[in-house]
């Protein structure tokens with residue numbers, strides 16, 4: 001069977017440096033030149049694959065998912081922060097933990113969280129409304145603070161009040177380090193006492209101890225707070241009857257904070273940016289909000305009446321998918337799209353490219369929320385769009401996040417508008433999540449309701 005074609009790159013390190021420094025540019029140019037199946041090389045003997053066609057994505061994530069696993073290049077740096085949490089665990093442990101965590105994300109449980117999502121958003125709206133028209137904020141920072149509050153409240157409800165600053169700071173330091181490690185596979189291991197490593201280990205120890213404190217307090221009180229932590233504490237395995245140990249619970253809680261806050265923050269940030277560039281679409285959104293809500297804050301019952309608001313979010317996730325790529329490796333040699341894929345070699349699936357594949361998307365770079373009307377979705381292959389992944393390992397927080405982003409967008413857009421400053425360099429930065437490299441600086445304008 002043949003190998004996929006691909007660029008030669010530099011004679012010593014192939015495309016290795018470009019993959020670290022400019023992955024989106026590398027993958028886009030490789031796809032344009034060589035098509036949907038590409039083999040990329042790095043230092044001699046090291047190579048990996050890029051697959052961008054929805055059929056290949058479906059093969060890896062769904063139809064043949066049992067033949068693939070998450071590789072160590074992803075799992076190792078992630079597990080520094082999340083231990084054995086869901087994002088990195090494999091096999092029997094993953095299956096048991098997923099089974100235990102799933103009920104916490106059930107629709108009925110999520111609707112209990114909607115009010116706290118809106119309450120947290122209102123607190124931020126009140127602060128933005130106090131700003132004068134000259135003030136400059138960074139939309140990315142503001143959305144980061146908002147989604148951290150929301151995921152904190154959803155996980156720990158009121159308990160977070162005493163700890164929110166410690167959690168926020170330590171999580172930021174730890175996340176920055178994981179990002180760094182993902183891009184620097186050959187950096188010094190954490191036991192070497194460099195300044196960076198010491199800072200990370202200190203932040204991680206602090207984060208672990210805060211989360212453990214919250215868990216023990218909650219176990220002692222035994223009260224069901226209707227939040228995610230209570231749901232995870234109550235979860236018992238149907239087969240063994242066991243619940244999660246404190247250590248596993250801590251790992252899952254940190255996983256949810258990590259996976260749940262930066263991603264939705266990026267989604268909302270790009271949404272404001274896209275709306276600012278597309279006033280005609282913003283007008284349709286405002287019309288919907290006016291007729292569905294008439295100026296009041298949204299609730300979970302309003303969600304069915306906010307289809308355009310949700311489509312705005314979906315379209316933003318298409319153009320700027322916060323999880324811009326997914327990585328796997330084959331457990332044995334595998335055939336994909338008529339090409340041989342060798343066991344153990346990383347495979348990258350890149351939402352950022354597939355979501356703009358011209359075979360499936362008309363005017364792929366245009367912001368058109370209408371693409372997500374039901375009949376149009378039905379005409380596309382399922383894996384032309386996979387912002388939340390797919391198959392068994394699909395995002396557990398998908399509905400949580402769509403509900404959160406839709407409610408926050410509806411609440412905020414009715415009250416105010418972010419106006420990005422002109423002449424900024426808006427450059428998508430593909431670290432752990434896809435976010436604007438230099439943030440997005442903006443004025444805040446109150447709407448006259």
Ligand code: HEM
Pocket residue numbers: 070086087088098151255256257259260261263264267321322323326327386387388389390392393394395396397398400401
């Ligand atoms: C816009 C927001 C979000 C995006 C784009 C997103 C994207 C993704 C993607 C693509 C995956 C699959 C990764 C893979 O297959 O390798 C994933 C997994 C995961 N996500 Fe999300 N996510 C978002 C929000 C959330 C939220 C709000 C939570 C939790 C509160 C969450 C928790 C998780 C967890 C725990 C996993 C691992 C699931 C497993 O392997 O069983 N995510 N997410």
